[in-house]
Amino acid sequence: MATVLIVEDEDSLRETLSRYLVHEGHDVIAAASGYEALEAGFDAEPDVLIADWMLKNHIHGLHVSEVFRALHPGLNTILITGFPSRDLLEESDRCGVSRLLEKPFDLKDLQDAVDVALTDASKREDLGPPIAAIAVASDGRLEFASSRAVELIDHHGLKKDAATVGELIHGDAVSLLARSEDEWVEARTRSAKEDVWLMRARRRPGQVGWLVVFCPREEEQRRSDPRVRILLDVRSGITKRTLQDQGPVVVVERDGVVRRLLVSQIERVGAICYPSDDLPSALRLLSAEPRARTVLVDFALAGADMASWVSQIRAVRPDASIVGTGGVGAEADLLSQGVAAVLRKPWRINDLMDAIERRC
Numbered sequence: 001m002a003t004v005l006i007v008e009d010e011d012s013l014r015e016t017l018s019r020y021l022v023h024e025g026h027d028v029i030a031a032a033s034g035y036e037a038l039e040a041g042f043d044a045e046p047d048v049l050i051a052d053w054m055l056k057n058h059i060h061g062l063h064v065s066e067v068f069r070a071l072h073p074g075l076n077t078i079l080i081t082g083f084p085s086r087d088l089l090e091e092s093d094r095c096g097v098s099r100l101l102e103k104p105f106d107l108k109d110l111q112d113a114v115d116v117a118l119t120d121a122s123k124r125e126d127l128g129p130p131i132a133a134i135a136v137a138s139d140g141r142l143e144f145a146s147s148r149a150v151e152l153i154d155h156h157g158l159k160k161d162a163a164t165v166g167e168l169i170h171g172d173a174v175s176l177l178a179r180s181e182d183e184w185v186e187a188r189t190r191s192a193k194e195d196v197w198l199m200r201a202r203r204r205p206g207q208v209g210w211l212v213v214f215c216p217r218e219e220e221q222r223r224s225d226p227r228v229r230i231l232l233d234v235r236s237g238i239t240k241r242t243l244q245d246q247g248p249v250v251v252v253e254r255d256g257v258v259r260r261l262l263v264s265q266i267e268r269v270g271a272i273c274y275p276s277d278d279l280p281s282a283l284r285l286l287s288a289e290p291r292a293r294t295v296l297v298d299f300a301l302a303g304a305d306m307a308s309w310v311s312q313i314r315a316v317r318p319d320a321s322i323v324g325t326g327g328v329g330a331e332a333d334l335l336s337q338g339v340a341a342v343l344r345k346p347w348r349i350n351d352l353m354d355a356i357e358r359r360c
Helices: 011-023 034-041 061-071 086-094 107-119 147-155 173-179 217-224 226-232 256-268 279-288 299-316 331-336 349-357
Strands: 003-007 027-031 048-052 076-081 097-102 133-137 142-145 185-188 196-203 209-216 249-252 273-276 294-298 321-326 341-344
Touching (some): 003 011, 003 061, 011 107, 034 061, 048 061, 061 076, 061 226, 173 196, 196 217, 249 279, 256 349, 273 279, 294 299
Parallel strands (some): 003 048, 249 294, 294 321, 321 341
Antiparallel strands (some): 196 209
């Protein structure tokens, strides 16, 4: 009936969902992490993505959905979560998620959600432009091209049935691909005008080839597209620093704009981030995500209860590093209440990284 890509890091749930959907007649591709899903589903062109919001590594279910919708605009997403917060509902809607399933759910609910996703033709204008990406074998053979890549190949008058990447660009294509693993490089196309493409690649597991993203020179701003950065596993850019092995960061912030800014900046430097606008939901996130070791708390939201908040957070996660954020000079008071660091507003990205990396 349909090709369904499942990304769920809980083995038993992933196997249960897979068996059920196979029994219902679907072709199923199953993955245990976001990057495993990107590899397994990149050239499979799935019809439906079923993704858990909280995943291992540094990308979550919505990240996976955004990347796949940029590669396969016709795909619809079912997001699974045990934490249907207001932020997540709003972000899911913005990202064009077809259905959000709250755990626990019945398998019949899953099938109903798949049926809806297969017939849901709604689009979101703010999802951003599609990504031009190709899969290239280690010998330069073309194995897959996204819909946007096919459009660009046609637009520049290149061979639609090109068998190798060397038929699209001049020079030693394999050497150029190897160099583009570390930086964006220029490639002259074999079009009549020899147009210039910007190209960057990532080795696929097992050294079997490359996953390549390209864009015309006039669209070079696409290089900073967060979805491109996720697909290529590029974690730096706004700063040369990246967060290493910090685990997910939980943000407790009352201002929605500041909350979204914190999330975007933290994720752009290599860590996954889970937002909350109150303490109870933050505590639930910490309970569900054992890797989370850093909590950013808006001290204007906590107010006089900051010491109590610190105690409640440590009751759930004794080794947590708690960072107080705010715009007033209360550093000494905060530090006396058990906060490991203070991040004053307005902050710079390096200030944010320093606060996160400072362990109590």
